[in-house]
Amino acid sequence: MNTINxxxxxxxxxxxxxxxxxxxxxxxxxxxxxxxxxxxLREMINNNEALPIDLRGxxxxxxxxxxxxxxxVIGSAGPTTSTRMDIVTPMLLEKGLKxxxxxxxxSKAVIDAIVRNKCVYFAAVGGAGALIASSIVETxxxxxxxxxxxxxxxxxxxxxxxxxxxxxxxxxxxxNGPNEYLARK
Amino acid sequence: xKQIDCNEVTKLxxxxxxxxxxxxxxxxxxxxENSLDSEDSPLARDIILDLLKNKDVAEGxxxxxxxxxxxxxxxxxxxxxxxxxxxxxxxAINIGVRQGYEEGYLRKSVVACPLRRKNTGDxxxxxxxxxxxxxxxxxxxxxxxxxxxxxxxxLKMLNPVDGWEGVKAFVLDTIRRAGGNCCPPIVVGVGIGGxxxxxxxxAKQALLRDIGxxxxxxxxxxxxxxxLDEVNQLGVGPQGFGGATTxxxxxxxxxxxxxxxxxxxxxxxxxxxxxxxxxx
Numbered sequence: 001m002n003t004i005n006x007x008x009x010x011x012x013x014x015x016x017x018x019x020x021x022x023x024x025x026x027x028x029x030x031x032x033x034x035x036x037x038x039x040x041l042r043e044m045i046n047n048n049e050a051l052p053i054d055l056r057g058x059x060x061x062x063x064x065x066x067x068x069x070x071x072x073v074i075g076s077a078g079p080t081t082s083t084r085m086d087i088v089t090p091m092l093l094e095k096g097l098k099x100x101x102x103x104x105x106x107s108k109a110v111i112d113a114i115v116r117n118k119c120v121y122f123a124a125v126g127g128a129g130a131l132i133a134s135s136i137v138e139t140x141x142x143x144x145x146x147x148x149x150x151x152x153x154x155x156x157x158x159x160x161x162x163x164x165x166x167x168x169x170x171x172x173x174x175x176n177g178p179n180e181y182l183a184r185k
Numbered sequence: 186x187k188q189i190d191c192n193e194v195t196k197l198x199x200x201x202x203x204x205x206x207x208x209x210x211x212x213x214x215x216x217x218e219n220s221l222d223s224e225d226s227p228l229a230r231d232i233i234l235d236l237l238k239n240k241d242v243a244e245g246x247x248x249x250x251x252x253x254x255x256x257x258x259x260x261x262x263x264x265x266x267x268x269x270x271x272x273x274x275x276x277a278i279n280i281g282v283r284q285g286y287e288e289g290y291l292r293k294s295v296v297a298c299p300l301r302r303k304n305t306g307d308x309x310x311x312x313x314x315x316x317x318x319x320x321x322x323x324x325x326x327x328x329x330x331x332x333x334x335x336x337x338x339x340l341k342m343l344n345p346v347d348g349w350e351g352v353k354a355f356v357l358d359t360i361r362r363a364g365g366n367c368c369p370p371i372v373v374g375v376g377i378g379g380x381x382x383x384x385x386x387x388a389k390q391a392l393l394r395d396i397g398x399x400x401x402x403x404x405x406x407x408x409x410x411x412x413l414d415e416v417n418q419l420g421v422g423p424q425g426f427g428g429a430t431t432x433x434x435x436x437x438x439x440x441x442x443x444x445x446x447x448x449x450x451x452x453x454x455x456x457x458x459x460x461x462x463x464x465x
Contacts, residue, residue, distance in 0.1 A: 001227050021228065021426075036302070066252050066292040075290055076249040081333045081366045103333070104366035104425065125235050125424060126333065126368035127457050129252040130243035148304060149292055161235070163228070163426070174364055177427030181226060182420040 005159075009057030010098040015120050018164045020171035024122065026160040030059040030101065031142070034080055036150040038088040045091050052143035052152060056096030061124075062103075064149040065133070074136050074155075078129030079103040082121070086110050093117045101162055105174040115170045122162035123173070135160040187267050187321040189465055191277035194325070197463045198281025201327050202257065203289035205459040206249040209240040212396030213372075213458050216433035220370065229428030233370075236423075236456060251457045254291040255329035257282045257311035260390060264322040275313050278325070283307040294332070314386065326393045328460040334371060334453040337363035340385055343447040352377060352449050353412055359451050360416055360432070365425020368455035370433045372396065373416065376450040379440035388452035391436035393460050400437055409437050433458075 001023060006014050008028030018024065031053055033041070044051055062082055066075030082102030089100065090113035098119050103126040106114075114121060124132055138156035145151050165173045217233055224230050243250045259278050286293055286308040295309065296302040339359045343351045356375060363369075376387025399406035413435040422428025433456065442448060 001231075023228075023231070064252060064292065064294075066249050066254060067290045069248070069290045072246075072248070075292070076243070076252040076254075078252050080253065081336065083366060103368065105364050123365070123424060123426075125232055125239075126365070127251045127455055128235050128239040130246065130248050130250055131235060131239040133248065134242060149294075163424075165426075174425050177228070177425070178420040178422060179427070181422060181427030181429075185420070 008059050008099075010059060010120070011057065012118060015098065015118055015168050018120050018167050020164050020167045020173040020176060022164040024162050024164060026059070026162060027158050028156070030061045030155050030157055030160070032063050032065075032153040032155060033060050034062050034064050034150050035084055036147045037144055037152050038085050040144055042088045042091060045095070051095065055092055057098050058096075059099035059101060060092070060097060061101040061155065066129075066149075074133050074139050076129030077133045077136060079124040079126055082106060089113065093119055105172070106166060111166055111170055111172065114166055115168065118168045120164060120168055121166040123165040124162050132161065187264070187323070188270050189267055189323050190270050191272035191274065193465065194274065194277040194463075195281040195284065197465075198259075198278050198325070198327065199285040199288065201461045201463060202282055202285025202291065202329065205327070205461050206254045206289065206291055206329055207243055207247060209243070209250060210396060210458055210460070213433065213456060214240060216396055217370070217456065220430040220433065223429045224423075226422065226428045228426055229423045229430065232423040232426070233430065249291060251331060251455070252292055253294065253331035253333060254286070255331045255459065256295055257308065258328045258330055258389065259311050259313045260326040260393060261313065261315045262318050262322050262324040263315055264318055264320045266321045267323050278311055278313055279309045282309050282311050323465045325463040326460065327463060328393055331455050331457060334367040334455040337367040338388070338450070338452045340381070340448070340450040342381065343449055345445070345447050347447055349408065351447065353415065355449055356412060356451050357415060357419060360453070361419050361421065363453060364421060367453045368457075369421055369425060370423055370430045370456050372454040372456070372458045373413075373432050373435040374452040374454065375412070375435065375437045376452070377437060377439045377448070378442040379448060380442070380446075381448060383440055384448035384450040385452070387438040387440055388450040391438040392452055392454045392458070394436045396458065397434045405437050405439060409435050412437075
């Protein structure tokens with residue numbers, strides 16, 4: 001199990017060096033978007049409208065944080081289930097999105113788009129929202145403020161803990177992990 | 186006659202909403218620590234250690250364990266000899282939820298219409314079930330249920346000839362297919378019997394039991410252990426990346442059913458498993 005420090009935006013060399021099963025610590029800017037924001041982005045793409053953020057090289061984190069108490073940057077902020085975004089994800093990858101952070105397996109269409117566009121899918125530990133929040137140092141709503149917790153936020157992160165779940169070669173830890181475990185037993 | 190003041194109920198519901206979202210259940214903590222004994226994969230161990238670290242951060246910084254602070258379920262056991270004063274009980278529970286989610290900086294995750302999807306803004310309404318019981322009992326079993334695991338839950342109307350083997354196959358298949366989506370290690374609630382609607386409620390109630398406490402009926406308790414072992418042989422593991430710890434506990438609740446039916450429901454809970462009991 002390798003541990004790798006990476007920075008965003010992601011470039012092709014960085015992505016090429018990541019293998020399913022690696023642990024990574026991410027530094028830089030990432031953007032939040034979950035169900036409602038994905039519906040909006042899909043609508044904008046279908047209507048040929050300009051997107052509120054330039055996706056090229058960027059990473060989207062599927063999260064809807066709890067409200068921040070006074071003096072805090074953000075509340076609890078762990079990943080939500082990625083598969084609900086599967087229908088929209090290939091469109092975003094075609095627009096230059098390079099990485100996603102969530103939890104759970106992806107559809108075949110998403111995995112194909114990850115390989116085709118040389119992207120990467122990271123998993124964050126589901127349910128570790130308090131621990132993950134410690135790695136978020138700044139936050140700002142940049143689109144759809146009316147969506148509340150589902151708004152698009154720009155997060156500045158340092159040592160954000162994640163695991164490479166599906167790499168640019170199509171290796172999938174959700175399939176290989178359990179299979180290797182069962183083969184060992 | 187025992188009197189229960191709605192204001193007291195509101196206050197206790199508010200406090201429990203906040204506490205159960207921030208403080209990890211003692212049974213879950215113990216089960217996570219014990220799981221390290223059987224887990225040899227480095228990534229699986231790292232994930233479990235992260236979850237224990239997450240518990241310390243949540244408590245230390247007074248923030249929720251998970252950002253999905255859930256929808257609130259209340260199972261009320263109301264004694265026939267109890268008189269409710271100062272308002273409507275359902276309203277008292279909902280006011281407690283509203284206050285808890287606002288004052289505790291918890292996420293408001295409820296939309297008013299499932300199709301138009303406008304947020305109610307205060308995490309109400311809770312889903313409340315009442316059971317009338319004898320005497321002067323007043324008990325509310327409260328849970329804050331996340332939907333990553335709720336979405337992976339399932340119900341099937343089996344045939345009586347399918348029997349226990351059919352129930353097992355359904356449970357194992359559902360958990361295998363849920364993979365990492367439901368945030369394993371999970372807690373598994375299984376309902377068997379009753380009817381289409383009753384069996385789902387049984388599965389939910391199974392999740393409200395203290396973690397790992399066996400069914401009071403010895404026959405069912407044996408089946409719980411057998412099925413938990415088989416779930417943990419699936420290899421799904423923490424977060425779905427492979428390992429020995431797919432489920433921390435498995436509880437079964439049963440109810441009489443029709444000669445033509447064998448309903449089974451599986452309600453999955455994530456490792457946060459936030460629940461508690463209010464007794465007055």
